[in-house]
Amino acid sequence: MDIKLSFHNMPxxxxxxxxxxxxxxxxxxxxxxxxxxxxxxxTMRLTAKKPHPHHKVELHLKTSILDLNAHDESPDMYVxxxxxxxxxxxxxxxxxxxNKDKQRKxxxxxxxxxxxxxxxxxx
Numbered sequence: 001m002d003i004k005l006s007f008h009n010m011p012x013x014x015x016x017x018x019x020x021x022x023x024x025x026x027x028x029x030x031x032x033x034x035x036x037x038x039x040x041x042x043t044m045r046l047t048a049k050k051p052h053p054h055h056k057v058e059l060h061l062k063t064s065i066l067d068l069n070a071h072d073e074s075p076d077m078y079v080x081x082x083x084x085x086x087x088x089x090x091x092x093x094x095x096x097x098x099n100k101d102k103q104r105k106x107x108x109x110x111x112x113x114x115x116x117x118x119x120x121x122x123x
Contacts, residue, residue, distance in 0.1 A: 001028050001040040010048035019078060020044060023085045030092055031063065039063075044084075046077065057084040066095055 003024060005017055024042060031040055041062040048055050057080045058071040070087040074080045 001031075001038075001042060004041075004043045006043075006045050008045060008047040009050055010046065016046065016077060016081070020046075020081050023081060027061070027085060027089055027092070030089060046081070048077070055080050057081050059084045059088050061088060061092070065099075066092065068092065068095070 001024070003021065005020060007013070007016075024044075027042070028040065041060075043060040043062075045058040046055070047057070053075050054073060055075070055077045056071065056073045057077075059069065061068045061070075068088065068091045070084050070091060072080050072083040072087065074083065
């Protein structure tokens with residue numbers, strides 16, 4: 001998984017980076033379970049607001065199937081990171097369920113043939 005972290009209006013922090021990478025492992029495991037094709041590209045932008053203690057985190061996930069964005073704002077950077085990754089996990093599971101439903105409801109030629117065959121049987 002290709003992870004790019006960028007820090008804006010704040011110095012680079014190893015504890016924040018380690019926390020972020022640890023939380024992104026959860027997302028990586030979920031993507032592996034969903035049989036998404038590698039490579040996974042994750043771009044995370046951490047922004048600190050100087051006038052107010054209000055931080056913003058933006059997360060962009062790009063795979064061969066998905067292209068999703070999530071963001072969150074709060075006074076605590078660690079909570080903001082956790083909330084943003086939780087939102088992304090929810091989005092990935094939502095799209096996984098949508099794709100499952102589409103596969104279950106697929107209208108195939110075989111289904112159409114068997115349904116049409118029942119209509120035209122002679123009694």
